[in-house]
Amino acid sequence: MSEKPVKGERRVFMTGNEVCAWAALAAEADIMYGYPITPQTDIMQYWTRLAPKYGRKFLQTEDEISAGFTTVGGVIAGKRAFSATTGPGNTLFQEPMSMAEMMRIPTVVIIPQRGGPSTATVIYSQQEVTMTTYGGNGEGFRIVYSTAGHQDLYDYTIKAFNTAWKYRFPTFVLGDGYQAKMREPLTIYDPAERGIKMVKTEPLVGLPGTPGIHRPAQYLRNTYNTEEELYDVVMEIARDYEKAASEIIEWQDFDTDAEMDVLILAHGVVSRSAQGALPLLKDEGIRAGHFRPVTLRPMPEEQMRRAAAKAKRILVVESAYGQFLKLVKQSLYGMDKPIDTLLRPGAGVTAEEIVDRIKEGR
Amino acid sequence: MTREEIALAPNMPKCWNAETKPHKFCPGCGHGLALKMLGEAIDELGIQDKVVFGCDIGCSLLSWDFFNLDSVQTHHGRTTPVITGIKRARPEIIGIAYMGDGGGYAIGAQHLVNSATRNEKVTAILINNTNYGMTGGQMAPTTLPGQKTETTPYGRDPEETGYPTLGPEMVAAIAREGAYVARGSIANLRQLKKYLKKAIQNQIDGNGFSFVEVMSSCPTNWRTNAENTWNFVEKDMAEYFHVGEFKVPGQKEEK
Amino acid sequence: MGGCIKTVRVVEAFVGEYASGKSENAINRSLELLGQNQKVTLVDLDTVEPFYTLRPLKKALQEMGLNVIAWSPEQTMGLGEAGSLLNQEMIWALKNEGSIVLDIGYGVHGAKIFNLIEGAEADPDLKVYAVVSTARPMTATKEDIVTYIRDLGNVDGLINNTHLGSETTPEVIEEGAGIITAAARELGLPVIYTAVCQELADKFAAKDKMGNPIKVIKRFMPQAFW
Numbered sequence: 001m002s003e004k005p006v007k008g009e010r011r012v013f014m015t016g017n018e019v020c021a022w023a024a025l026a027a028e029a030d031i032m033y034g035y036p037i038t039p040q041t042d043i044m045q046y047w048t049r050l051a052p053k054y055g056r057k058f059l060q061t062e063d064e065i066s067a068g069f070t071t072v073g074g075v076i077a078g079k080r081a082f083s084a085t086t087g088p089g090n091t092l093f094q095e096p097m098s099m100a101e102m103m104r105i106p107t108v109v110i111i112p113q114r115g116g117p118s119t120a121t122v123i124y125s126q127q128e129v130t131m132t133t134y135g136g137n138g139e140g141f142r143i144v145y146s147t148a149g150h151q152d153l154y155d156y157t158i159k160a161f162n163t164a165w166k167y168r169f170p171t172f173v174l175g176d177g178y179q180a181k182m183r184e185p186l187t188i189y190d191p192a193e194r195g196i197k198m199v200k201t202e203p204l205v206g207l208p209g210t211p212g213i214h215r216p217a218q219y220l221r222n223t224y225n226t227e228e229e230l231y232d233v234v235m236e237i238a239r240d241y242e243k244a245a246s247e248i249i250e251w252q253d254f255d256t257d258a259e260m261d262v263l264i265l266a267h268g269v270v271s272r273s274a275q276g277a278l279p280l281l282k283d284e285g286i287r288a289g290h291f292r293p294v295t296l297r298p299m300p301e302e303q304m305r306r307a308a309a310k311a312k313r314i315l316v317v318e319s320a321y322g323q324f325l326k327l328v329k330q331s332l333y334g335m336d337k338p339i340d341t342l343l344r345p346g347a348g349v350t351a352e353e354i355v356d357r358i359k360e361g362r
Numbered sequence: 363m364t365r366e367e368i369a370l371a372p373n374m375p376k377c378w379n380a381e382t383k384p385h386k387f388c389p390g391c392g393h394g395l396a397l398k399m400l401g402e403a404i405d406e407l408g409i410q411d412k413v414v415f416g417c418d419i420g421c422s423l424l425s426w427d428f429f430n431l432d433s434v435q436t437h438h439g440r441t442t443p444v445i446t447g448i449k450r451a452r453p454e455i456i457g458i459a460y461m462g463d464g465g466g467y468a469i470g471a472q473h474l475v476n477s478a479t480r481n482e483k484v485t486a487i488l489i490n491n492t493n494y495g496m497t498g499g500q501m502a503p504t505t506l507p508g509q510k511t512e513t514t515p516y517g518r519d520p521e522e523t524g525y526p527t528l529g530p531e532m533v534a535a536i537a538r539e540g541a542y543v544a545r546g547s548i549a550n551l552r553q554l555k556k557y558l559k560k561a562i563q564n565q566i567d568g569n570g571f572s573f574v575e576v577m578s579s580c581p582t583n584w585r586t587n588a589e590n591t592w593n594f595v596e597k598d599m600a601e602y603f604h605v606g607e608f609k610v611p612g613q614k615e616e617k
Numbered sequence: 618m619g620g621c622i623k624t625v626r627v628v629e630a631f632v633g634e635y636a637s638g639k640s641e642n643a644i645n646r647s648l649e650l651l652g653q654n655q656k657v658t659l660v661d662l663d664t665v666e667p668f669y670t671l672r673p674l675k676k677a678l679q680e681m682g683l684n685v686i687a688w689s690p691e692q693t694m695g696l697g698e699a700g701s702l703l704n705q706e707m708i709w710a711l712k713n714e715g716s717i718v719l720d721i722g723y724g725v726h727g728a729k730i731f732n733l734i735e736g737a738e739a740d741p742d743l744k745v746y747a748v749v750s751t752a753r754p755m756t757a758t759k760e761d762i763v764t765y766i767r768d769l770g771n772v773d774g775l776i777n778n779t780h781l782g783s784e785t786t787p788e789v790i791e792e793g794a795g796i797i798t799a800a801a802r803e804l805g806l807p808v809i810y811t812a813v814c815q816e817l818a819d820k821f822a823a824k825d826k827m828g829n830p831i832k833v834i835k836r837f838m839p840q841a842f843w
Contacts (some may be wrong), residue, residue, distance in 0.1 A: 007429050009380070027490065030451065030452060031451050032524070033447060033450075052536065057450060057451070059446075059447075059450050061443065062473065062474060062475075062476035063474050065440065065472075065473075065474055066440075066446075066472070066476070067445040069436065069437070069443035069444050069447060070443045070444070070446050070447030070450065071447060072444055072448045073444040073445060073446060073448040073449075073450075073451065074450065074451035076434060076444075077414075077448040077451040077452040078449040078451070079449070079454070081447070095437060095440075096437070096440070099436070099437055099440075111557065130500075165493060203452075204434075205414045205432035205433075205434055205448065206412075206414050206432055206448070206452055206455045207432065208429075209411065210411040211410065211411070211429075211430040211431055211432055212377070212379060212410075212430025213410075213430070215425075217429070217430045217431055217432055217433065218434075219378065219426060219427045219433050220379020220433065220434040221426065221434060221435050222435050222436075222437075223419065223423055223426075223435050224563065231447040249371070282580070287412045301521060372651075387702075388700070388702050388703045388704070389703065389704075389705060389708055498724065499724060499725075499726075509726065510725050512724055514725075515725040581732075581733065582702065582703050582733060583724075584726075584735060585726040585729035585730050585732050586729075586732055586733075587732040587733070590732065603735055603833060
């Protein structure tokens with residue numbers, strides 16, 4: 001057994017993409033499949049530099065369709081396989097990810113979001129929320145962690161492998177180009193030393209023994225012929241998903257215990273601006289709180305509603321034109337709360353801009 | 363079993379799943395013959411416990427529970443990358459990707475080309491029946507000039523839609539030393555089995571990519587009786603598609 | 618068998634364009650023959666869109682007493698999602714005892730589909746009827762119908778099945794009858810009948826204005842959603 005890539009705990013300073021590569025190593029990922037696209041490419045670049053030292057593998061495929069399907073292949077062969085992509089690459093990934101949804105294949109994909117639509121920008125955006133949570137021809141049976149910084153990227157990349165393999169749903173770490181490229185300090189650690197046990201992987205094909213003689217053959221399906229058969233299959237996935245949801249959901253709340261004039265809803269890196277806005281708003285005499293869902297699928301709906309119940313108004317802030325807003329509306333359905341928005345597709349949002357928006361809205 | 367039952371028992375390869383026989387292909391379809399040769403090749407190589415079988419969408423999907431082999435249905439055109447992913451993760455597995463001409467030469471052409479270029483140590487088997495069977499007989503990359511299909515109702519016009527894809531010729535041109543490339547036909551089963559066996563052995567030996575196209579029949583969509591079905595395979599198709607080995611590891615190529 | 622009425626074996630194939638009403642007319646004809654105390658087999662031979670034809674109705678039709686040869690839902694487990702397939706039952710359909718009605722999706726190969734059916738070429742009773750609706754743009758004019766029927770190959774007669782679904786009026790049917798009858802004359806073929814849905818039955822006498830017999834048909838296909 002090769003030595004562990006990360007031993008003990010260490011305070012380090014690195015880029016977000018570098019963090020993801022180290023986290024995958026620490027999580028005992030076996031193999032990465034991928035196709036280059038900015039701003040994801042450095043994950044592959046660090047992985048290809050580090051992986052051979054620890055006996056891990058890599059395949060650069062011909063496109064993201066192939067990257068997704070080879071990842072699916074690696075997982076059904078029983079390996080902790082992952083990929084990373086973004087933007088138009090994420091679009092191509094939707095086909096293999098719908099197969100993973102149907103066949104309960106625990107793939108892990110890291111997505112540092114790009115601006116969109118189309119080729120657009122590579123810097124900063126939250127415009128792949130709809131696609132990552134509900135993309136493909138499916139029902140959104142996926143798990144999506146939206147990270148807000150480098151410690152998150154490390155923690156949730158490791159966690160993504162365990163959530164995926166425990167519940168058998170395709171799992172995504174949704175960052176953005178800014179987190180990918182910016183540098184900040186974080187603590188990297190050996191998960192085992194923190195008591196985090198990596199969920200054991202197991203093969204779905206290539207099992208020991210001769211099929212038909214020592215054991216039945218494995219027949220993995222995604223094609224069905226009748227409405228009834230498909231309905232049963234999908235409803236079973238839905239039940240499993242609903243059941244797992246309460247164990248998977250994660251969130252953070254800030255100053256949401258007392259009555260609020262305004263509750264700021266934001267996810268990912270935008271949450272950091274929302275957190276920064278709270279003391280500024282306090283200085284202005286505005287009672288504000290902030291709720292940040294860490295999982296966008298499944299969404300911590302009850303928790304969000306509880307926080308929303310204590311606020312007079314809601315402000316949804318995101319670097320997209322209403323993709324997170326849609327998820328919020330879906331979660332708060334039936335609540336009689338005015339919702340204001342600060343929607344900046346593909347652009348950053350500062351704490352001051354949030355403060356200004358709230359003051360303007362009063 | 364009584365002697366009569368033994369005499370009547372179909373001569374089934376050992377690695378076939380008898381519970382799913384008779385198989386689901388239309389009467390007269392060439393898939394059954396190709397899969398019989400593949401089954402015999404697997405038996406003779408003694409690798410039933412090592413193979414993972416991937417099947418494409420289209421009629422090739424009907425092979426999903428055909429064998430007592432661990433098998434996976436993929437998406438249309440995506441069997442080569444799924445099997446490639448498995449092989450890269452677990453090199454001890456013998457990966458077989460089974461697809462039609464649409465899956466290999468149209469929607470999945472980039473995967474075939476790049477697996478061949480990278481010399482992936484997998485075996486791809488492609489059934490060429492000159493049309494899309496499962497969807498009811500539309501034009502495939504292999505449809506012959508002048509051939510009527512549901513999407514070439516006046517016959518395939520090469521000016522508009524190009525000429526039939528010559529798959530093994532293409533793969534042989536881009537694959538490097540170590541690759542095995544051949545085209546067989548259901549009209550010559552002994553030869554076909556030999557090709558399939560060599561293609562799998564090539565993977566076992568770790569040489570490189572192996573690719574076998576199989577000229578096959580689709581009487582349902584061709585609307586042919588038995589005689590015309592064989593005429594189409596042996597005469598019309600054979601005029602355009604030539605059987606033989608196009609690349610054999612260690613064998614000097616003729617220039 | 619004593620007491621059984623001696624009947625003539627009827628073998629009829631209903632062919633035509635997509636959505637021309639082949640299945641509807643085939644089902645009605647089958648039930649009509651059944652009503653004459655015949656043993657009747659109804660065969661679904663649509664190889665282009667087989668999962669969208671008789672499959673959902675199979676059970677109900679069998680309960681009425683028809684022998685139905687079609688894929689049934691439970692037989693399709695493990696087939697492809699589209700299921701363009703024939704089985705032995707279909708290929709040997711003409712060997713069934715009694716009368717046989719075939720519902721055939723022609724596709725571009727026209728009458729060549731009979732190459733797939735054992736004994737079709739030599740069957741002396743086989744009659745092929747083309748179901749035509751002038752409400753379908755591809756067969757809206759006399760010229761188009763003539764070309765279309767000639768492309769099909771051997772056809773023994775035309776059926777006027779012109780309709781607009783729930784918007785059908787007697788005028789629509791009569792207009793279709795006029796065009797289709799003109800086409801039939803040019804082709805030297807008879808118009809076997811003009812189909813009229815039950816709802817409009819009282820608006821017609823025994824014959825349409827062109828002198829073709831009227832046949833009242835019941836709609837079954839809406840129950841199948843397609």
